[in-house]
Amino acid sequence: MLKTNIDRVVMQSVQGKIHHPLSTSSPYRISHEGVPLVLPATGGITYNVKLGDSAFGWAGDHIEPGVSIKNDNSSENAALMALSCIGNEARVLSGDAKGAKGFVTGTHGGIDHVLAYFKQEDLENMGVEDKILIKAYGQGLKLLDYPEITVMNIDPNLFLKLEIEEVNGKLRIPVVAKVPAYLMGSGIGSSSAYSGDYDIMTADEKEIKGLGIDKLKFGDFVLLEDCDNTFGRGFLKGAVTIGVVIHSDCIKMGHGPGITTVMTSKKPLIEGIIKEDANISKFITRDI
Structure with a gap:
């Protein structure tokens, strides 16, 4: 088994809320073929795009499967982004889905969202701005025999x-x-x-x-x-x-x-x- 410093890696809370999708006064996105399109994109709760589904073929742009999480405070959101790790436990703290557990599936730069997977029945009970806590765990992990x-x-x-x-x-x-x-x-x-x-x-x-x-x-x-x-x-x-x-x-x-x-x-x-x-x-x- 790989030798690691897992016994010294710190687990710490970070938190955000489900972030509403954003748009500008013009709803169009221009494709690489020069075609203006109006499509779903980042944010919110994406109900029908799942972990394990194809990343191609969707009528959308930069679609984030599951739940998109952000913190309104820019410094706190930077920590949410930097400390959240794929596989970390995510837990709903408010709303009708309070107590539901899922896990982090990635972090999306630019829009600065943390993405998380939850069961479908929990997604149906969630709402925009529901609070979600993540047990951030992983940054600082080292492979002791492979320092490079x-x-x-x-x-x-x-x-x-x-x-x-x-x-x-x-x-x-x-x-x-x-x-x-x-x-x-x-x-x-x-x-x-x-x-x-x-x-x-x-x-x-x-x-x-x-x-x-x-x-x-x-x-x-x-x-x-x-x-x-x-x-x-x-x-x-x-x-x-x-x-x-x-x-x-x-x-x-x-x-x-x-x-x-x-x-x-x-x-x-x-x-x-x-x-x-x-x-x-x-x-x-x-x-x-």
Whole structure:
């Protein structure tokens, strides 16, 4: 088993509320083909888009499955974003769904939402502005035998279930697809990968289908080739990043399915093994 500092990782409360979708005076979004469209996008409660569903084909833009959470205080929201980790427990504190439990599925940069999965019956009882508490747990997790690999944004208990193999000084991890660095778009150049995501660009449909990226689902693990997320997001030959698909494909140029980072290394110390079922829903067994 991987040696970690899990016994020293701190669990702390962060909190937000279900955030209403936003729009401007003009409802149009312009596609990469130059077509103006009026579509659902980020925020609120998304009832019919689920963890494990395809990230493609929806009549929407940057769709966030489940519940979108934000804190009105910008500094507190920054902490909510930075400390919430995929797999963390989320609990409803107010409204008709009070007491319901779910889990974090990712963090979405730009709009700065934390995303969470709940059972359908709980979604039906929720309302905009219901308060949700998250047991933030994961930032600071280290691999004691692999100091050059950085782990972030993932609950330690989820991380240790990922069927990671140690082979010749490297870690092998199941992923659904491998993404070349030239396809990484919106969010590239960010100063930190400890919050938010960045997008796989999907305007070139032939390239996307050829790489099998068009089959990605919400919650899938992917490997990003030549991508260094250690101190921000950028290109570095030989670097490897593992991430999770957190929002849908997009119509805008330079955008596509969003990826929240969970592991990264400046050196080729991480290898991806293609498995169709490499999705967070496979490993989270909490009764929700």
